[in-house]
Amino acid sequence: MLCPRGHATTSEGKKLRLFSRYDCDVCHEKVSQRGGVYHKCAAGCDFRVCGFCKKEAERTNYFVEPCTFAFPGGLGPFNVQRTRLQAEDLAAGRGAWTLRSSFFRRAPSLQRCWEALLQNGVTDGQGVTVHLSPLAPVKLSSEVRQANSIPDVPGVMVAWMYALQLEWHMILSEADGHENDATAELSFLKIGGLVYFRPEGRSVQAVCANSIFFHPSGCMQFSAPQPWCSEWTAKLAEARRFHQVTAVKWAGSGARYVCWICPEEKLLHPGARHGGFAFIFHELDEEDMAGRDRFFEVVGAPVSSEARTQQLLSKLPAVHRPPEILQSALPFRAVGELPATTRHVAASQQRCFRAASDGRWALLAHILSEFPQLATVVDDEGQTVLHRIALGRPKTRRAAELLRLVHSHGGDLDARDGKGQRELMIWGILSSRLKPARFGGWLQISLPSLRSGLTSLMSTKMATCHHKNWCLL
Template sequence: MTNTVQKLPTKIVRAIIAENLSPDNVIYYDEHQSWVYTRCSVDPINTSQQSLNEVQSSSLIQNARPLESLGPFGTQPTEISITIEPDEVIYRTKSFNMILSDLSQDNDGECLGQHAPLAPITLHGTARSVSHIPHDATHFCWVYPPVGLTELCKKTKKSIDKKVALGDLSCTFLAFGGFVYFRINKCNNYTMLQANALVKADNGLVFHGPHEWQSAYTAHLAKNGRFQDVTVSSLIDLGIKYYCFINPHENLCSSIEGQPVWAPARNGGFVYLYGSPGNPHPLDRYFSIADAPITEQISTQVMPFSLIRNPHKTVERSSSSLPSPSSNVDKDRFNCSICLDRTIQCILIPCKHMCACAECAQMIKKKQNSRCPICRQTFTEVWNVFL
């Protein structure tokens, strides 16, 4: 619906007739220049803009698409200056350039935002080094984008996107969130060591999932303001509205009496909601950080980091590919990662790692807990491939 009376396109009229829609439907022209119609009890002529926005939001949820994978993500140290008090949930950071000056909450040019509670670091070995976690760090927290980011004008968002594309890690950190690492001494005093931004990459942190989110545990996180607006456009285009970082081994209490405490993520993870925390959606999912990272470049889906929405653009697929097995370069990478002798012949499902010959894959599948030798995720199927 627009502010002026317009003649509906013929294809829309035919669609309405085919759907046998009743008069209690609102028809409007959305921000992406598309006609949308949805069932609603409001009067399409006299409805307020707020009611119309609610109708549009409802339509987006109805047309939501599932988030099928997350990551892998690289994590890179930034030079951002950020102040975090371990006993508080609010952080402060200086507006380091004019682009983010609109986010300043006071005359000192500080941006305010929220962070997850501090938690002990659970990643070790290669996962720790690939994630660029300081060697003496003991604790970390996830930092959400600053307050007001989603309300910035499109021109400012484009400026931020340009800086992100040029590799400005501090801008990436503020626009999409990141990890901050601390060292704790014997007196329980915290020293901030480093702030890492998430960057799109073909290797790095791996996420298990998607796992179905149990909505009974949402209230435990929502009451502390842990769910924040999604800022990544590729997630918004799927219909996702809010997200939350769960700490490693964090125990969540259910809103249903008698339901046990639940710790969904051993190394932490992200929850994604398609509706508000009080309105669960069947596509609500969470992803947990895996013990082992991806250290080699692989062909995978990489979520593009952008604040500007583009509903016609799907999640990017990496252009990187595996070299030919006949190539003399990295020929050993096509050997089974278990016996180190025979050629890789199988993909393990659901993690999709191509890492084993047929004999070794069947051998470990017979075990009670069949785990991928790369990411240690339990696999249920073995698919044959031909290299």
């Protein structure tokens, strides 16, 4: 069961007395007339719900709001891109799935990847063994299905194909890293993707497969991180549902294992109505001592107008698309992948500085997680990303969070631009009590003091926000 704010509750709650004077926080009727329970979820929300609303919540779930914070404070949003996978490319065997060689003949880059797999003994020449999650029916609305490129076929089912656990710097040559004729397919192999099936008698047949890309206004959105129970980890690990994280962005934040939670997974019922991802930040046989394990649920709400616009723009022919520097849909880099080319890093730097200047904080956070070295790069004017963030408009709390994020990637608060200005000088909050020391300066800055200084620069609406509403990435 979820609380009205979308957080998971891990207990049945405390039953309220028959003559309780409280009202139901959902229907606002007297709890005493219907019987009810008192809940306090792991996120700290306390609420009271009558018996009728509790049953309805368990049947349909409360609305889950999307969260756009950077991982691990959030996940996504994602845009999906259709791959060239056909029905004959994926075959089911005795407890295993095989991605046949026909899939690798659909693009030159895939053909060279197949040749490398043969040379390294990864395949027997017929196909590659892949791991899929259990299949589950898709119950999203038609609008959400269309936005996420889910095939409109009766009884459509979904499964997540996990990434191939390979040494990608050995599989892909440097020449392959330059080509983009199979971006969606290579992401499908290195990060994973969603495979859709339709029933065929007593078996199923693959219809298509989609790979995922980060996009700050993507159509595939997720909830805020939900608490995760160690008992769930043990049961899913016993079923071999967890696989190693391969995305640099997730692994760089400490995530080690990932599991696709099927829609309406019995283990999490009535949560996970549309599926989601569970991340483990330690070995599977260890306890979650730091409390970092979490679950992100797919949001089944109607797609926002901005996300829908971006989804339609992505279908335009390449000649009509905006220049690459303005595009926001970016593939995930894989752990052990070939180093980015000089041209790619230069393009990422332009995109990074542009995002910082335009206040596109979600996009900037993603780029920095993929290329942390950009936190220390200086442009022709002697400015760093920190300078661009400070100069950007508007100055919101997300900008303040990014100052901290960039510094965690090695950004120097003492760096001066061509005019001799520091970042905090541009913000107007550099004082004797905030001035960072030469060594470990950022850690010595009082966070409440920094927030207080930033608040004075906000608009009247932002200035009235309570400190408890400031969330770090």
